[in-house]
Amino acid sequence: MPLPTPAPISPVSQIRPVVLSRIGQPTKLVSPIKPNVVLTGIEKSKQLAAWTAVDEHVKPEHRVIGIGSGSTVPYVVERIVQLGAEANQLRVFIPTGFQSKELIVSSGLNLGDVDQFPTIDVTLDGADEVDHELNCIKGGGACHLREKVLAEAANTFILVADYRKNVEYLGTNFTPGVPIEVVPFAYAKVLQNLHHFVGSPKASLRMAVHKAGPVVSDNGNFIIDAPFDLEKMKTPYTIMTQIKMLTGVVEVGVFCNMAKAAYFGNEDGSVTIRWNDGRVEQVAAAQ
Numbered sequence: 001m002p003l004p005t006p007a008p009i010s011p012v013s014q015i016r017p018v019v020l021s022r023i024g025q026p027t028k029l030v031s032p033i034k035p036n037v038v039l040t041g042i043e044k045s046k047q048l049a050a051w052t053a054v055d056e057h058v059k060p061e062h063r064v065i066g067i068g069s070g071s072t073v074p075y076v077v078e079r080i081v082q083l084g085a086e087a088n089q090l091r092v093f094i095p096t097g098f099q100s101k102e103l104i105v106s107s108g109l110n111l112g113d114v115d116q117f118p119t120i121d122v123t124l125d126g127a128d129e130v131d132h133e134l135n136c137i138k139g140g141g142a143c144h145l146r147e148k149v150l151a152e153a154a155n156t157f158i159l160v161a162d163y164r165k166n167v168e169y170l171g172t173n174f175t176p177g178v179p180i181e182v183v184p185f186a187y188a189k190v191l192q193n194l195h196h197f198v199g200s201p202k203a204s205l206r207m208a209v210h211k212a213g214p215v216v217s218d219n220g221n222f223i224i225d226a227p228f229d230l231e232k233m234k235t236p237y238t239i240m241t242q243i244k245m246l247t248g249v250v251e252v253g254v255f256c257n258m259a260k261a262a263y264f265g266n267e268d269g270s271v272t273i274r275w276n277d278g279r280v281e282q283v284a285a286a287q
């Protein structure tokens with residue numbers, strides 16, 4: 001069976017290095033998670049969700065797979081690696097940022113980019129919180145621009161998370177606010193807009209922990225976190241569009257009407273699946 005065919009290359013992308021680093025080479029697949037580690041608590045819940053989602057949504061015929069960011073996604077890659085070298089050798093994996101690129105490379109999977117493969121079979125990604133309609137907050141790891149591009153490029157977009165993220169309304173447990181990626185020179189103006197016109201008086205620039213100054217995204221931009229009161233968070237699409245209209249904003253970490261399903265690992269070892277048609281299922285965990 002042939003490899004997936006990349007989109008036609010434009011003159012600009014011709015000068016970029018080819019990122020399909022491994023296709024054609026013998027592949028040794030390595031789990032990104034340390035083997036023999038017995039998981040408990042939240043980590044176990046993340047793994048349950050990720051494994052079940054991979055089992056149900058990564059189909060044998062899928063060739064282009066989007067890999068999201070965060071601490072749940074390594075379990076997605078772990079399960080994909082378990083599918084074996086033969087199943088994965090004709091697949092290309094598209095990252096949402098530096099972290100997932102490293103995951104893909106260190107696991108021995110084929111690396112591609114969305115400019116080569118603008119149509120993705122399935123993208124699996126984590127979330128900071130997911131509401132009852134599958135709207136979600138993303139960007140806790142400052143990757144939401146690329147995450148939204150890969151979600152939009154995918155025929156199927158699937159969320160994986162532990163039970164703490166499964167809420168009726170956004171902002172219930174995740175309180176830092178809506179992550180907003182902004183071009184650096186516009187951050188003060190956007191903050192002012194958020195404080196005075198959009199209803200987030202406590203919006204603030206996200207500061208780095210082991211670096212002086214602000215967090216800088218994989219795209220060289222700053223991140224603002226904008227908390228809104230719970231009443232406002234009940235209409236996430238309105239918030240998203242109001243923020244997106246502010247000049248200087250690159251992307252908003254609110255994803256509406258994008259996910260087909262969200263998988264939540266539970267403390268009792270079951271997995272709750274919420275579908276975009278309103279169905280909710282509870283299943284035993286993948287083994």
Ligand SMILES: O=C(CO)[C@H](O)[C@H](O)COP(=O)(O)O
Nearest residue numbers: 070071072126139140141143
């Ligand atoms: O949006 C994200 C990064 O920008 C992550 O997907 C989100 O923060 C969830 O991460 P985790 O799986 O660690 O809870």
